[in-house]
Amino acid sequence: MKSVKKLMLAIVFAMIISLGLFSSTLSAKAESANAIEQMTPWILTFDNGQIVHIKKENQQYIEVASNSISVTYMDTTGETSGGYFEIWVPDIGVVPERPISDTMYLENGQTQTFDLGGTVTFRYKTGDDTSYSGGFTSVSMYISRSIITSDRISTNYVEGQYVYERVDFCEWDTFRYGDQYLYSILRNLRTGEVKTQSDFCFWYVEEPGEYELEIQNKFRNESRTWYFIIEKNSSFITLENWNNQVITPLNNCDYTWAGVKVSYPTNLGISNISYEYQAFDSAYVEKGTVDNEFIFWRKGQYKVTVTTSDGKVCSKFFTITNFDILCDPQGASTYGTEVLQNGGEYGGTTLSVGYTRCLFLDGNAPSQSRLKYNFTSSNNDIATVSEYGTVTAKQAGVVIITCTLKSNPTIVSKIVLIVRP
Incomplete structure (x- = not known):
């Protein structure tokens, strides 16, 4: 009898355990189903193929090797029609972070792509929140852009040119907080001196x-190497603005509306200066030679080269335009948001992503009405320009804005702008 009671108790106990396990299984399935329901309509896609569906809660920190990020709003339930989001990046100023543009709205099914990297914060709102500001949820991430296939490294180094007075290499994606994965080595091949930088990359x-x-x-397990020579002796060409006997220095790759005097020291065994010239309205490249201290006046693009007696070659580039383009000059009728909101300087040629600069024409232009000119950008992915000459920065890089008189396409001016992250 006792053994029968024990058997019955064992059976009852087993049933209780079995019911508990069954209940736990149902609970786990319910939690799993609930987890699916907690996904937001926001989707982040990276150019390496990685896709992240943003969770409403407990979204993990994202680390990814990608040159861009695409933000998509996709509500498959049809309950919402879109949502607001922001992309924040570190700022070089006192405030640690800033949005790269104003709060943006995506309709259901729409996608917006950004070419950026470093420490990035994605801020979003649920689709049923229709207010314009406040109530954002943040997702932090680290995006490692390639130092080979992206413009992550900003430099004045030009492929094919090896002799410089100064070379700059700057990495702006992680300039504020650093990047533990970034390492650089500078070797002086003449002296054997070696310098290194960890976490940052700023070489002057x-x-x-x-x-x-x-x-x-x-x-990314990648590396890139640059080779160059720094010379501050007689091997260098000297460029000077020549305007009614008023002489001012001209830097390599600069733009000027004045004449350009090209000279070199006479003790190097150099016989002449070779040049390549291309007019603004022609594809033909004229080639020739001139004597030392020759002054170029014709409007267009130039490359001048000298070769020293010991075989060193030095080339410089410049463009002579018909007039100057001015950025947000003091006293102008309007200013870009780079000056009004971001603390940019009047007349400056740099601007940050998401901000604008207003272009004006100097007194040498045939007309001060900007609508009589065509404004074009060398790279609309970096910056666009409106018919009124308003430049809007899109992503970090260097861009050339060209201004051409509609009634006479030979009358041209250009300006180089630097866009910071």
């Missing part, structure tokens, strides 16, 4: 020498 090389700079991105 102006000491004479023969250099090799290697930058490594350990997150």
Whole structure:
């Protein structure tokens, strides 16, 4: 009898355990179903193929190797028609972060793509929140852009040109907080001196020498090497603005509406200056030679080259325009948001992503009405320009804005703008 009671108790106990396990299984399935319901309509897509569906709660920190991020709003339930979001990046000023543009709205099914990297914060609102500001949820991420296939490294280095007075290499994606995966080595091949930088990459090389700079991105397991020579002696060409006997220095790759005097020291065994010239309205490239201290006046684009007696070649580039383009000059009728909102300087040629600059024409232009000119951008992915000459920065990089008189396409001016993240 006792053994029968024990058997019955064992059976009852087993049933209780079995019911508990069954209940736990149902609970787990319910939690799993609930987890699916907690997904937001926001989807982040990266150019390496990775896709992240943003959760309403407990969204993990994102680390990804990508040159861009695409934001998509996709509510498959049809309950909402869209939502607001922002992209925030570190700021170089006192405030640690700033949005790269104003709060943006995506309709259901729409996508917006951004070419950026570093420490990025994606801020979003649920679709049923129709207010314009406040109530955002943040998702933090680290995006490692390639140092090979993106413009992550900003530099004045030009492929094919090896002799410089100074070379700059700047990495702006992670300039504020650094990047533990970034490492660079600068080697002076003449002296054997080696310098390194960890977490950051800001090199300003102006000491004479023969250099090799290697930058490594350990997150992507990639590296890139630049070779260049810094010379501050007689091997360099000197460029000078020549305007009614008023002489001012002209930098390599600069634009000017004045004449340009090209000279070199006479003790180098150089016989002449070779040049390449292309007019604004022609595809033909004229080639020739001129004597030392020759002054170029014709409007167009130039490349001048000298070769020293020991075989060193030095080339410089410049453009002579018909007039100057001015950025947000003091006393103008209107200013861009780079000046009004971001603390940019009057007359400056830099602007940050999401901000604008207003272009004006100097007194040498045949007309001050900007509507009589065509404004074009060398790269609309970096910056666009309106028919009124308003430049809007889209992503970090260097862009050339060209201004052409509609009634006479030979009358042209250009300006170089630098867009910061």
